[in-house]
Amino acid sequence: MKLRDFEYELPKELIAQDPIERRDESRLLVIDKKTGELSHKIFKDVIDYFNKGDTLVLNETKVIPARLIGTRIASPCEVFLVRRISDKLWECLVRPGKKLRVGARVIFGDGVLTCEIKEVLPDGNRIVEFFYEGIFEEILDSLGEMPLPPYITHKLLDKDRYQTVYAKNEGSVAAPTAGLHFTKELLKKIEDKGVNVVYVTLHVSLGTFRPVHEENIEDHVMHTERYFIPKSVAAKVNEAKLNGKKVICVGTTSVRSIESAAYFDEEKKCYLLKECDGETSIYIYPGYEYKLVDSLITNFHLPGSTLIMLVAAFSSLPIVMNAYNEAIKERYRFYSFGDACFFH
Numbered sequence: 240m241k242l243r244d245f246e247y248e249l250p251k252e253l254i255a256q257d258p259i260e261r262r263d264e265s266r267l268l269v270i271d272k273k274t275g276e277l278s279h280k281i282f283k284d285v286i287d288y289f290n291k292g293d294t295l296v297l298n299e300t301k302v303i304p305a306r307l308i309g310t311r312i313a314s315p316c317e318v319f320l321v322r323r324i325s326d327k328l329w330e331c332l333v334r335p336g337k338k339l340r341v342g343a344r345v346i347f348g349d350g351v352l353t354c355e356i357k358e359v360l361p362d363g364n365r366i367v368e369f370f371y372e373g374i375f376e377e378i379l380d381s382l383g384e385m386p387l388p389p390y391i392t393h394k395l396l397d398k399d400r401y402q403t404v405y406a407k408n409e410g411s412v413a414a415p416t417a418g419l420h421f422t423k424e425l426l427k428k429i430e431d432k433g434v435n436v437v438y439v440t441l442h443v444s445l446g447t448f449r450p451v452h453e454e455n456i457e458d459h460v461m462h463t464e465r466y467f468i469p470k471s472v473a474a475k476v477n478e479a480k481l482n483g484k485k486v487i488c489v490g491t492t493s494v495r496s497i498e499s500a501a502y503f504d505e506e507k508k509c510y511l512l513k514e515c516d517g518e519t520s521i522y523i524y525p526g527y528e529y530k531l532v533d534s535l536i537t538n539f540h541l542p543g544s545t546l547i548m549l550v551a552a553f554s555s556l557p558i559v560m561n562a563y564n565e566a567i568k569e570r571y572r573f574y575s576f577g578d579a580c581f582f583h
Contacts, residue, residue: 246542255576256393258400266578275558282420291433292484298415298492299438301406304383309347410442416575417490435475441466441492461522470514485533501530524548534583539573
């Protein structure tokens with residue numbers, strides 16, 4: 240398939256710059272994944288589509304305040320944490336690259352935290368060593384900024400609004416944004432309805448922002464992300480599948496986790512989920528056959544992104560594009576702080 244097939248025109252004013260006041264009162268476009276029939280709802284109405292015995296899968300990764308602004312010889316610099324290598328070593332993106340060569344030192348927060356560039360990697364990223372006293376995570380929390388996507392230009396006043404209410408395991412540089420719509424009260428109501436609410440972890444990497452450049456989408460190389468599926472989660476997902484109940488994933492990261500760890504059980508003659516702790520570079524685009532996911536809650540994604548390709552594979556490209564055009568016509572809010580859609 241061609242990249243242009245996944246493009247669409249979005250008016251700039253529909254890119255949500257700020258989170259809605261109450262998480263679960265964003266709009267929800269409900270889409271029948273087979274017929275394309277559309278319904279306009281409020282997000283908290285999603286509970287009406289869940290039944291007793293279904294399993295709702297959420298990603299409990301937590302975003303780290305990965306953007307650090309410091310100085311080198313009185314000049315401003317930015318160091319963006321990408322991946323932890325050891326206690327004090329990180330792979331980072333830096334700006335300006337020409338000034339931050341091997342041996343360069345950057346000061347943050349009046350010297351509370353400093354770093355030195357140790358190595359320049361082939362892709363331009365740096366290996367950086369940090370120097371500090373105390374607990375790095377606490378220092379990062381006080382000095383770092385939330386790594387908002389480049390299309391969000393407003394300053395985030397409350398860091399917690401770029402975290403899900405169930406965020407637990409630190410390690411992401413971007414939020415699993417479909418989960419931002421849930422409140423603790425809504426999750427409690429879902430559990431009270433008899434739905435199994437379970438949590439996986441997939442740490443979202445910067446690759447989630449990397450655009451597809453290849454004309455033929457099959458030529459794109461997917462980024463790798465760390466993920467973890469507990470044994471108890473696999474058991475609940477398998478229980479739902481074996482009992483004819485639905486597995487509902489919240490966001491593309493939950494989908495990638497579940498589908499990465501799916502396996503075919505020869506005895507039961509169906510796909511089931513296994514406990515897993517590893518890395519995935521699964522690339523889902525039209526033609527992929529889903530193994531475990533029955534319904535999908537997600538946000539509206541960037542044109543030509545691997546995320547919109549994953550959604551198109553779940554339903555169909557014409558149905559997804561029709562839904563997006565309807566959302567634009569009805570002035571839905573798009574991207575990370577925007578509204579949601581539910582494919583069922």
